[in-house]
Each structure stands twice: as structure tokens, then as C-alpha cells.
Amino acid sequence: FRIQVAHFEPQLINVKGMGLYSSVVLSSSGNVNCVSRDDPTNFKPYLLEAKNRLSSQYDSKPSSKHGDPLVDPVLAEAERLYFRDIITEDAMIMKSTGKTSDELSEVTERTSQIKRKTFGGEWKYILSRYVLDLGTVVKGDSKKRSFKVTNTSTTGITFSVDRRHLATTGVTLTPDKYPKLPAMGSLTIDVALNTRTKGLGVGDYNCEVLLDIKGGPLVLLDVRAHIIVPTIDMSCDRLDFGKVQVGLTRIISVSLTNTQALPCDWSAVTPDESAGGKSKKGADKHGRFVCTPPSGVLQPQQTSIVEVAFIPVVSESLSQKLGIRVASNPKVFELACTGIGEELDVEVQPPEFDLPPVFPHQNSRQTFQVMNHSSVPVEVFSLNFDKKYLIEEDILLHAEELFTNDVLLLPPREVGASLPDYLMEAYYNKLLEADKEFVLHDLLPAEEAKAPELEKPPVVQPSIPLPPLESAQDESDAPKLSVTVLTGPPLSGKSTLSTMMAAKYKMLRLNIDETLRVAMEFDTTEGAALRTLSHKLHDPDVPKPLEVPSGLLANVFKQRFRAPDTQFGVIVDDLRCSLTLNPEVILEAIKEAAAQVNAALACISLTMDA
Structure with missing residues (x-):
């Protein structure tokens, strides 16, 4: 502007100034890098302009005058240029429309990109955006991450967060109150997401947290997460074991696959347990279906093979739903199992008889018949007189370490064959150990x-x-x-x-x-x-x-x-x-x-x- 005094020539006076505003930088706290900037799409030209401006003022690469690695002078200058342009653009729109800043914010489409209304009712500009990614969270669990707020201004600042808005989002911030941050001071804030909050579903989740800096623009922190319910894919949902001889078992393999991004804990349960009750006493009187292993942990995208065995007890048809329960998932994955037990049909005639009186040192003999009506050969033992049966019973009773789910599974035994070699060897080794002790x-x-x-x-x-x-x-x-x-x-x-x-x-x-x-x-x-x-x-x-x-x-x-x-x-x-x-x-x-x-x-x- 010009100033003229009395009869002197007018003097030209140039006035320059730079507006200052309070600003902060957000960064990750701890070993987990969960915070990143989310700049607008048109922000890149401002970074190039800021770099050129600062490079012309410094002989070398510009550095922070505070010496803090979090304060990037190029980024700070780019934010200032961006902030200058959106304020200037709004001023021109207000001049051309005759509307106030608040009136303009209510009707302009670009408002959602550059402004937000604070809980005090004031429209304020958004200077910078950040994303805090919590990653994958299991529905029903909570997850916590931390971020650090650093004051990059030359003076102390205070800021606040609208907690009334967060009350229904499941997001909580700790501590509740924030002290005044001195220049280049920092404060660590914990962010926790409780997925049990009413209204939170499964899928992508985001929540905007506004840091309202007193005397300065807003900083927007977008809290994101992917909420899942652990689940598994089964290769089939129905198993038909057909006819199985009582005393034998048939095994069918089923594959379980974890398709989620987190480990999955699973366990096999009986129909009564899957309904929330306990297994009933005597439920195995007709037979049972057994899953081996009974439980496990599947890593992300891992497939595991489990074996389901049908162990019949009587000649009857058995139908049962074997449940696969997954931790943190209320649904029980059902595997419908059916099978028919077939008993060996052996008849003894006569079923009983009396031997006549005999004198001492004389023999009395009575003949009876054993008839096999089964479709397979049958080996007959005398429970009272057959020494081989007694010995094998003792061997089987001492093989408790080979039992799985209270059942000892051995290869099908041919008529007249002995017990498997590994079973005999285990028994002999046990006897030798007993001798040593x-x-x-x-x-x-x-x-x-x-x-x-x-x-x-x-x-x-x-x-x-x-x-x-x-x-x-x-x-x-x-x-x-x-x-x-x-x-x-x-x-x-x-x-x-x-x-x-x-x-x-x-x-x-x-x-x-x-x-x-x-x-x-x-x-x-x-x-x-x-x-x-x-x-x-x-x-x-x-x-x-x-x-x-x-x-x-x-x-x-x-x-x-x-x-x-x-x-x-x-x-x-x-x-x-x-x-x-x-x-x-x-x-x-x-x-x-x-x-x-x-x-x-x-x-x-x-x-x-x-």
C-alpha cells in the first residue's frame, strides 16, 4: 500500500506475513505399525510445490528445525499450501454466493471432504487424515492398538475428542482427558474396539475419530477393522458307513479347512453336547461314531484330515449327527453319520445238557454242535479252557497306551492268526521292564x-x-x-x-x-x-x-x-x-x-x- 505525507511523494510499503495454526502429527506407538496417512487424491501436487519451495531456500535437503524425525518440513509445507488453497477457494465461493461459511458448509458437496461439524456445532476444516488399521478381529472379542499424538506447533496446544459420538461405535479411547501438549510434546492414546457392541456386524468396519485442536483445524483418524466369525469348510456333511461287523470298525476321512485369516480352534462334540447338554449315560449301547483327533487348531488357509470311525455294538441301524464346534462361533457344523451294525450269528445245539453220573476215574462225554450262520468265517474260543484266549486277553488288557478314545483299534484279524507283532512286542517289553523293577x-x-x-x-x-x-x-x-x-x-x-x-x-x-x-x-x-x-x-x-x-x-x-x-x-x-x-x-x-x-x-x- 502507499502512504503520502503532506507535499511529499507517495511511499510504497510492502507488508508480508504468514499465518500460523496449531497442528499435530499422528504415528504408531509400539512395535505394531498400524497408523498411516490418508491424503486426498489431489495432495501430490502440493508435495512437489513444497519440495521446490524449500529446496530453493536451503542449499541442502531441508530438515526440521526442531530435529524431530516425525516432523517432515516438506509435508508440513504441503499441508500449509493445501490449507491455504481450500480457505481461499471457500472465500471466493462465499463472495460470489453471499453465504456465510456455516451456510456454505451445509450445502456444498465438497464439504464432506474438507470439513466436519464439531460436537460444539462449529464447522472446521480437516487438515490431515490418518488411518488406524486394527486388522482382523473375531466377533465377540476386543482388540487394542496405540498411536502417538505429537505437537508440531511452536506453542502448546490442547485438543479434545467427541466421546458421545463414540459411545455407540464400540471404539473407546484411553486416557479420557488429554493434558496440554507443549511444543514437540507427545501423548500416547490407546484405541480399543469391542465387537460385542450392539449393532456391530460382520465385515469391514470403520469409525471416524475427530481430534479437535483448539485454535486449529481438525485431524481425522479413521479406525478400520475387518470383523469375522471363525468358520471351517468340511469336505462333506454326510457319511454313510454301510454295514459293519460288530467287533470291527470302519473309518472314513474328512477334511477340515480354515478359510479365514486367523487361527481356528475346533472340537468334535456329541449331539447332546452340541445342544448345550452333557453326553447321556448309556448313549453308546447301540454303537458310536468317534472323531480322531477330537480337537485341533487350524492355521489360516490350512487343511487338516480327521478320521471318523463307526464302532457298532449291536445289530441295528445307527444314525447320529456329529457336531464340529468352532471357538467364537455359535453355529455347530453338523456331520450326519449313518451305519448298520451286523453281529456274527453263531448257534450252539443243544444250548445246555446234563452229564450222567460217573464212577471215579471214568470219563463222560457229550457232543454239541457249533453252527456259523454268518457270511464270514468265525473263530471260536472257550472262555474257560482255551489258554490262548486267556493269554491274549491279558495282552490286550496291558496295552492301555495303544487305546484311542477308550478303544483299541487293530487290523482285521484272519481266522487262526495271532495278535499283531507290534502288540506282542509292546507286551514283551512291558514284561521285561517289570522284571527290571x-x-x-x-x-x-x-x-x-x-x-x-x-x-x-x-x-x-x-x-x-x-x-x-x-x-x-x-x-x-x-x-x-x-x-x-x-x-x-x-x-x-x-x-x-x-x-x-x-x-x-x-x-x-x-x-x-x-x-x-x-x-x-x-x-x-x-x-x-x-x-x-x-x-x-x-x-x-x-x-x-x-x-x-x-x-x-x-x-x-x-x-x-x-x-x-x-x-x-x-x-x-x-x-x-x-x-x-x-x-x-x-x-x-x-x-x-x-x-x-x-x-x-x-x-x-x-x-x-x-
């Missing part, structure tokens, strides 16, 4: 238990070398010794009796597998042959069982009988061997070896009382 003084009289030799009963000593066959003494010169073999069904007392005899008479308690293992370590004909058999035993391509020559085992036992620790005799309480499941081969080899070393052989068979 056997405490002798608990079984012997007190005066004998105090004897020093009873504290450490003699056992096989693998460190004693086996003399090669070439250096063996002649049979006529070999010392005469006794070899005692104890046989009998499991749990008949073989191990107990052999331990007591070995302790009392200083006999060698011979372990067959340990003897063969030691023999394999020597470079002899017998050692090489045993190593070959051992390799074949572990080769899945070699047919089982192996044929083990009794002569080979006899040579090994003969060498062992000649060792110095057998001078008081040898006792064998177990004819089991990992190379062969036929105890007759072992017994024949012991007999042959005993004859070659001129030993006295005694075989004692133990039985169990009914």
Missing part, C-alpha cells in the same frame, strides 16, 4: 533277604567273551553243568521263580536276546550269520517270519554254556526271541547245545490256576 526281598523270607548275595541277583554279563568254536574244549573234558528251562504263559511266575533260583543257587540267568546280541559282535561264522538275519528282520521287503536254523542257535548256546560264569548252572525263564517268534526253535537249540556240552537239562512248565 522286581524287588527280590519283597518275595523272600526276611532272613534270606538279608543275605548279601540277594541284593544283586546274578544276571547275564555281556562283557564275558564267548570262546571261539575252534578253541573249545572236547565235550568229554567239559565240566558237567545243569541247564533249567522255565516255560509257561505270561504272568505265570517264570521271572519271579527264575530270579529266586538264580539268587539262591548262584545260577546264571540267561537272556536269549542279550546272548545273541553279544555273539553278533564277534567275527565268527555264527556272528556273521546272526548279523545277516538281523538285517533281514529289519528289511521290509523280506518276507516274515524268518526261518532261523536251530543248529546256528545251538552253536551260540554251546559257546555260552562253556563260559566261566556258568559253573553253578544256567536258568532260562523266557524262550522269546526277536529273531523268531517260534519258541520251539529256541528250545530245540538249547537241547542240542546241552547235549553237546554234556549238561543236564530240565524243562519245567508252569500253569495258571483258573
